[in-house]
Amino acid sequence: MKVSGKVVADAIAKKLHEKVKALKVQPVFAIILAGEDPASRIYVNFKIKRANELGVKVSFFEFSENQFNECVQTIKELNNDKNVHGMIIQYPIFKSWNFDELIGKVDPQKDVDGFSEQSPYEKATALAVWEMLTAFAYLEGFTQTKDFLKGKKIVVLGRGKTAGGPIVELLNHHGFEAVVVARDTEDPNTKIKSGDIVISATGVKNIVNGSNIKKGSYVIGVGVGREVIEGKSKIYGDINEEEVSKIAKLYCPTVGGIGPLTIVSLLENVIESASASSRRMSGSN
Numbered sequence: 001m002k003v004s005g006k007v008v009a010d011a012i013a014k015k016l017h018e019k020v021k022a023l024k025v026q027p028v029f030a031i032i033l034a035g036e037d038p039a040s041r042i043y044v045n046f047k048i049k050r051a052n053e054l055g056v057k058v059s060f061f062e063f064s065e066n067q068f069n070e071c072v073q074t075i076k077e078l079n080n081d082k083n084v085h086g087m088i089i090q091y092p093i094f095k096s097w098n099f100d101e102l103i104g105k106v107d108p109q110k111d112v113d114g115f116s117e118q119s120p121y122e123k124a125t126a127l128a129v130w131e132m133l134t135a136f137a138y139l140e141g142f143t144q145t146k147d148f149l150k151g152k153k154i155v156v157l158g159r160g161k162t163a164g165g166p167i168v169e170l171l172n173h174h175g176f177e178a179v180v181v182a183r184d185t186e187d188p189n190t191k192i193k194s195g196d197i198v199i200s201a202t203g204v205k206n207i208v209n210g211s212n213i214k215k216g217s218y219v220i221g222v223g224v225g226r227e228v229i230e231g232k233s234k235i236y237g238d239i240n241e242e243e244v245s246k247i248a249k250l251y252c253p254t255v256g257g258i259g260p261l262t263i264v265s266l267l268e269n270v271i272e273s274a275s276a277s278s279r280r281m282s283g284s285n
Contacts, residue, residue, distance in 0.1 A: 001139075002245060003252045005128075008135045009260035013054060016264065016271055020055040027056045027274035029112070030078050030087040034097065035064040035073055038233075039226065040090045044056030045257075048264050056270055059084065065094045072105060077216070079107040085277055086270035091162055092127035110274035112168070112269035121269040122173075123166035125222065127266060128261035129199060132220050132252050139250060146174060152218075154178040155195030157238070159189075161223050163201035211240070219244050221254035 029051055033044055044060070051058045059078075063071045065240045080086050093099050103111065106263060108118035115123070130145065137148030142168060152237045156178045158164030164180070167214040171178050179195065189212040192198055200208045201222035213219060228234075237254025244251050252258065 002198045002241075003132065003135055003139065003250055003257075005132065005252055005257035006139055006260045008131060010268045012131065012261075013050065014221070014266045016268055017054050019113055019271055019275070023271075023274055025083075025278050026083075027086070027270050027273055028059060028084045028111075029056050029270045030059045030075065030084050032059065032061050032063070032087070032089045034067075035090065035093040037092050039235075040092070044090055047118070047263050047266065050260075051267055051270075052217070054267055054271070056267055065096060068097060068135050071102070073100070075105045079105075079110065084110065087232075087272040088113045101221070103141070106170055110167070110273065112273060113264060121272070122170055123260065124163070124262045124266035124269065125201075126166035126170040127265035127268070129167050129220055129222065130174075130257050131265065132258065133197070135252075136218050136250050142235065143162045146176075149174075149176055149197070151195035153194055154197045154199070155181060155192055155200045157181045157192065158199065158201035158203075158223060160201060165230050167199055167201060202238055204238060206240040207238050208239070208244060209240035210247055213244060215247055216249045219248045219251040220258065221252060222258050224254050224259075254269075 004099040031044055042132060048058050061074050078087050087106055089102050091099060103115045108116045111123050113124060114121040137145045140148055142148040154176060156164055156168050159180055159182050168171045168178050168180060178189055181191050185191060192212045193214050194209055195217060197218045198208060198213055199220045199222060203223040203225040205225055208219060219239060221237045223238040228235055239253060241253045256269060265282050
């Protein structure tokens with residue numbers, strides 16, 4: 001059965017909207033766009049749209065490749081602005097820029113993407129996967145996600161810095177080990193087929209399909225890619241939905257799946273930061 005990430009995201013968003021209304025301050029979220037990936041602008045627009053729905057104010061900044069110093073200066077100003085609660089640098093950035101260097105300049109307390117080691121926030125994509133696992137647990141009659149995961153073999157495809165790596169870290173944080181399948185893994189299909197839960201974050205089209213998952217498994221597609229078909233750019237996901245739908249017990253496709261959940265998870269971090277800021281302000285009065 002297909003589980004819609006948008007439906008789960010909408011349910012979470014409803015709760016977050018109520019939380020924002022109860023806050024004494026309006027959460028403010030700064031987005032920095034400095035790159036050439038055409039998909040980034042689409043993702044940023046999705047984030048702005050959802051933020052507006054939740055009552056989160058967005059400050060948007062865009063820089064060209066020759067404006068590195070201006071970008072650094074803006075980050076400093078945002079760090080010092082007490083009204084700004086969260087900040088992200090949309091990934092990927094210009095190839096001539098150093099992403100880790102820029103992230104290192106962001107106040108960890110405002111790093112709602114969770115890239116800094118000192119950031120108190122989990123990475124949004126990993127949180128989104130956990131929310132989907134929670135939805136799976138609920139549909140299977142469990143009240144606790146951990147009870148649903150207990151005794152199940154988890155396989156994660158990919159170990160990238162924005163998805164695969166953070167997903168494994170978050171699972172470890174909750175006390176679960178995952179088998180990681182990467183480019184250099186020998187006999188990857190056998191390892192994938194051994195998984196009760198398969199989470200794919202590679203951006204490789206149809207890497208998860210009917211031939212390499214077992215009957216009754218749970219599948220989450222995270223990775224996306226783009227291809228040009230008859231002159232038109234189209235998004236594809238890691239999983240072959242037509243094949244997986246016939247074998248998996250529950251599955252979440254990439255397109256319309258984890259994306260919406262990643263955005264609400266990111267905004268949940270912004271709202272938590274605003275809430276913490278509000279508590280600090282109350283404490284100092």
